[in-house]
Amino acid sequence: MDSSLDSSDSIRTSGLARTFTTPRGPVEAVRGIDLTVRRGEILGFLGPNGAGKTTTLRMLTTLLAPTGGTATVAGHDLARDPRDVRRRTGYVAQSGGVDPAVSVREELVTQGRLYGLRKAEAAARADELAHELGLTGLLDRPCAALSGGQRRRLDIAMALTHRPEVLFLDEPTTGLDPGSRADLWDLVRRIRAEWGTTVFLTTHYLDEADALADRLVVVDRGTVVAEGTPAELKTRYAGSAGATLQDAFLAITGRGPVERDAAPVAV
Template sequence: MPIISTAGLTRTFTGRSGPVEAVRGIDLTVRPGEILGLLGPNGAGKTTTLRMLTTLLPPTGGAATVAGHDLVKDPAAVRRRIGYVAQSGGLDPQETVRSELVLQGRLYGLDRTRATARAEELAVDLDLTELLDRPTPALSGGQRRRLDLAMGLTHRPEILFLDEPTTGLDPGSRADLWALVRRLRDEHGTTVVLTTHYLDEADALADRIVVVDKGTVVAEGSPAALKAAHGAATLQDAFLAITGRVPAPADSTPVAV
């Protein structure tokens, strides 16, 4: 059974000049324990899709189940089973690393003793132990991103949604985050859905890619299959061909993806 399934998922906004169809019917299936890369140009609808799947934005049409629960009928059950790390993060500048992690645990129903123990466990896993008493404004970009991830993992979610998780990080911090995402899949069976504009990141991390453009799915498959389908040496070249930014090579032989 898929852990995420959508059928005709849509989202329409009302603008001054009339309705705007941000998502025009997304059909999506994600397998348990899969790392799925959700790619698309700016304005393609991928962030809107992510916000719907995390219950932050109600769909205007279609149907979806996440971790076995209906997205519209039982959003509270969905939220209990997912973790979400937004692109901008959400750290309180008045708190320390420790107090942020403990508060997150308390919000998920842990008593103070268990929340404190979970905070220390996450600090070990994400190399934050020496930073536990540091105020969040004093953290580097990579340290803040690791703390964002720790907060998203507090309740051991079945599914982790990452919205452009490595934007602004240095190469070392990016490599550390990649290793963490792989470990979550390999050691804990966590399903990861991530958006990114770094095509090398999607190529390195994702088991499968879904490309969204103009509010619909326009291609999907493994990174290798998408490259082969468009005669491309890199995923970036395949992406550009898929989204019509450059044509695929004339002598390429399409293959099913």
């Protein structure tokens, strides 16, 4: 696969790989990932535990150096231009990154300052993001007092401070109640619709992938094993577009359920 981007691509990888050295010998966590993500697309990146999802995401966000292959993200080569990749991408880790001791406003302003905004610009950007993400009434509240859903909205606001072209979300709704999950789904859709942001989403919730993603890539044992729209994967592997994505996933990987929710979320 040619690793150069055309005007319709946000991410393209060819043979992307990562091998870890351990006392017991080398471990191939990612064994050659080939994928393309189009501009403005919401891509769901799925796989069982240990399939290589987080390692791939950490490579694409420059947090982990590949040991093989190539990748371009937001128009820049991952190996040659990691600083430009970081300038054009936002990353929301599964564990989040807010300081519980400071206010929402202080977190947002500090993030803006870290991206080079002047103090007045950072304050204005904090107000803008708070308005867009439903945090206006929480700006002076300490982060420790936020609910789980509010904290995730703040995590996403911080990742959007510099108006990234690509937003990476690592299991953004894990641990949230169904109402908060539905709110986050609406927010992700709005970010793509209003800002044209490309969203790269890892999740263990197959109903979430089905509801949000334009297209899915399934990885197992460090390599891509299936890709297509949710309807295509359900038809191809479960026999019907009306089947569940859970059934298709089981047929693709030969493994049990990724995650089942105790309470379903309306889509």
